[in-house]
Structure formats: structure tokens, C-alpha cells
Amino acid sequence: MPITTPVTKLLKIRMPVVQGGMQWVGVPKLAAAVSNAGGLGLLTALTQPNPDALRTAIKETRAMTSKPFGVNITLLPSIQPPDYAGYARAAVEEGVTIFETAGHSPGELIKYFKANGCIVIHKCTTIRHAKSAAKHGVDVLSIDGFECAGHPGEEDIGGLVLLARAAKELQIPYLASGGIADARGFAAALALGASGINMGTRFMCTVESPIHQKIKEKIVASSEQDTVHIFRTLHNTARVFKNKISMEVVAIERRPGGAKFEDIRELVSGQRGRVVYETGDPDYGIWSAGICVGLINDIPTCADLLQTMEKGVEDIISDMQLVVVKSKL
Ligand code: NAD
Numbered sequence: 001m002p003i004t005t006p007v008t009k010l011l012k013i014r015m016p017v018v019q020g021g022m023q024w025v026g027v028p029k030l031a032a033a034v035s036n037a038g039g040l041g042l043l044t045a046l047t048q049p050n051p052d053a054l055r056t057a058i059k060e061t062r063a064m065t066s067k068p069f070g071v072n073i074t075l076l077p078s079i080q081p082p083d084y085a086g087y088a089r090a091a092v093e094e095g096v097t098i099f100e101t102a103g104h105s106p107g108e109l110i111k112y113f114k115a116n117g118c119i120v121i122h123k124c125t126t127i128r129h130a131k132s133a134a135k136h137g138v139d140v141l142s143i144d145g146f147e148c149a150g151h152p153g154e155e156d157i158g159g160l161v162l163l164a165r166a167a168k169e170l171q172i173p174y175l176a177s178g179g180i181a182d183a184r185g186f187a188a189a190l191a192l193g194a195s196g197i198n199m200g201t202r203f204m205c206t207v208e209s210p211i212h213q214k215i216k217e218k219i220v221a222s223s224e225q226d227t228v229h230i231f232r233t234l235h236n237t238a239r240v241f242k243n244k245i246s247m248e249v250v251a252i253e254r255r256p257g258g259a260k261f262e263d264i265r266e267l268v269s270g271q272r273g274r275v276v277y278e279t280g281d282p283d284y285g286i287w288s289a290g291i292c293v294g295l296i297n298d299i300p301t302c303a304d305l306l307q308t309m310e311k312g313v314e315d316i317i318s319d320m321q322l323v324v325v326k327s328k329l
Contacts, residue, residue, distance in 0.1 A: 005190075034208075039302075073109060125145075127165045143194070145159025149290035152239055201296070239290060272286065
């Protein structure tokens with residue numbers, strides 16, 4: 001039985017699974033593989049060096065899938081401030097109709113996408129921000145718990161409580177994001193009222209993911225203890241893989257008097273993190289990872305992953321129904 005929700009209907013996808021918009025990872029090959037597997041693949045706009053390169057990436061993705069896919073635009077502090085409006089315009093002009101926004105002050109972008117008839121998924125880490133995004137007219141919220149990779153916000157609320165609040169207080173569909181890598185997490189998200197899930201780290205560790213095989217193997221070998229928060233003292237917290245560089249950054253941040261961004265800029269630069277994915281050296285730079293690394297034990301194709309998760313959710317739900325029936329006898 002397919003898992004049909006308001007999100008599958010709205011996005012015209014077979015399974016309510018959205019791929020996270022990961023820097024250096026959300027490229028055409030992965031986005032197309034997720035879409036072909038029945039989920040929604042996302043191209044990460046800022047992974048492309050400029051809006052014209054994003055146009056090319058959109059064309060490449062379209063050549064690999066006839067299914068819907070979207071574009072992620074994340075607005076966070078950056079070493080080189082990106083041309084967000086340029087990326088947005090390029091994607092809309094190329095015919096993209098689904099966007100994921102994330103980060104600070106997305107109002108203008110959301111307005112632009114909605115004025116062009118697009119569907120907007122907005123990722124947020126508090127119910128307060130979720131309600132504000134809903135007022136801006138977004139169609140779907142992606143509620144990102146503290147377990148997530150990358151930027152979890154500064155309020156440290158885990159997915160279980162965030163999603164239960166979302167169920168009570170949000171009037172539009174929402175996805176559960178952060179900490180989900182298997183059928184149990186997927187079923188739990190549905191039980192918490194979510195219309196689907198968003199997964200990032202899990203998709204990093206698939207055959208079609210563009211990162212080096214050694215990093216995929218590192219994820220498989222890791223436990224939930226292997227991530228750490230950096231930028232806590234700069235109020236731009238990011239959950240990343242625990243390695244030599246991230247521990248050095250944490251040590252600098254803990255120095256008496258704290259750290260300025262300039263003190264760690266060279267260590268944390270995204271360009272350096274990109275080399276990790278290219279060469280397979282896990283200690284070369286900062287790379288994002290969620291605590292669900294502790295749940296990842298294999299490197300499947302996207303199609304196998306989603307098929308296994310779908311079947312697992314069906315089994316869990318039917319087992320739960322059996323428990324309910326037995327308890328009534
Ligand atoms: P970058 O090289 O510009 O910066 C590296 C890291 O430092 C990022 O986490 C960034 O937020 C942080 N940073 C930059 N300037 C800062 C400042 N003044 N104070 C505090 N922190 C600061 O980043 P990048 O890897 O080239 O990525 C480009 C942009 O995309 C960044 O804003 C980044 O946060 C964002 N991003 C997006 C995703 C996504 O999933 N779409 C994932 C990771 C990062």
C-alpha cells in the first residue's frame with residue numbers, strides 16, 4: 001500500500017520522502033536518483049558556483065528524471081554572500097516549481113516563489129518560526145529537530161516534542177526532519193502527524209550520493225556519538241562530524257574570551273569541507289552529519305533504500321494494528 005499524504009498529493013510524488021538540501025551533496029545525480037525512487041530530490045542551489053551553473057544543473061537533472069524535483073536555497077551567514085535572488089530567478093526561469101527555503105529571513109524569497117506560482121517547503125527549527133513562515137504563505141513546513149545535521153537553531157528542542165507541538169498547532173502539512181534514517185523513524189514521524197519525512201545524512205550514504213566512498217564507509221562505521229556542535233558561541237550552531245578540525249574549532253571557541261569568526265574562518269570554510277567529499281579524507285575539513293549516523297549500516301541505492309523503508313513502515317503499522325486488536329480481545 002503506498003503511503004499517501006497531503007504532501008505526496010501536493011508534490012505529485014509516490015512516497016512522502018524529501019531529500020535534504022545538502023551543501024556539495026545535492027547535485028543532479030543524487031536529486032534525480034531520489035526522484036526516480038519515488039521521493040523528492042532537491043538540488044542545493046549554493047553548491048553551484050553561480051546562477052548560470054544552477055541552470056545547467058537543472059537541465060542535467062531533467063535529463064535524468066521525468067519526475068518532480070526541487071531546489072533548496074539556504075540563507076545563513078556565508079564567507080562570500082551568495083546572490084540568493086539570482087539563484088531563485090534562474091531556477092524559476094528554468095521551470096522549477098518546487099522550492100525548499102531554510103535559514104534566516106526567507107520572506108522576500110517566499111514572496112517571489114509564491115508570486116510565480118511555485119510550491120514552497122520551508123525548513124524551521126521552532127514552532128514560532130513555523131507559524132511565521134505559514135503566514136508568509138509557504139505550503140509545507142519541514143520541522144527540523146535538534147538531531148539534525150547542519151544548523152539546528154539555538155533552542156535545542158528534539159524532534160519528538162517539536163513534532164507533537166506541530167500536530168497541535170500547525171494548520172498546514174509538515175515534514176519531520178532530523179534524526180530519521182530508517183522505517184522506525186519514518187513510522188514515528190507519521191504517528192506524530194507529519195505528512196512525510198526529510199532525510200539528509202541517510203541520502204549521503206547511498207550509491208548515487210556524490211561523496212567519496214571512504215566518507216560513506218566512515219558514516220557506516222560511526223555511532224551516534226560521532227557528531228559535535230560548532231559555532232555555538234557565534235549563535236550559528238552547526239552539527240558536524242566529529243573530527244580533528246571540528247574539535248579544533250570547538251577548542252578555539254572555548255578559549256577564555258571566546259572566538260571571533262575570523263579565528264576559525266580558514267578551518268570551517270565550505271571549500272575545505274568540499275575536499276573531504278572529493279578526496280575521502282574525513283579529517284581535512286568540516287562536514288555536516290546528523291546523529292542518525294548511528295543508525296546507518298549500509299550503502300544502498302536510493303531505490304532500495306526507499307523500498308526497504310516503505311515496506312518497513314507497512315510492517316510496523318500492521319504490527320501496531322495487531323497489538324491494538326489483541327489488546328481489545
Ligand atoms: P561558507 O564557506 O560560506 O561558511 C562555512 C560555515 O561558516 C557555514 O556553516 C557558515 O554558515 C558559517 N559562517 C560563515 N560566515 C559566518 C559568520 N560570519 N559567523 C558565523 N558563521 C559563519 O559556507 P559554504 O559551506 O560554502 O556554504 C554556503 C552557505 O550555505 C552557508 O551559508 C552555509 O551555512 C549554507 N549551507 C547550506 C546547507 C544546505 O543544506 N543547503 C548546508 C550547509 C551549509
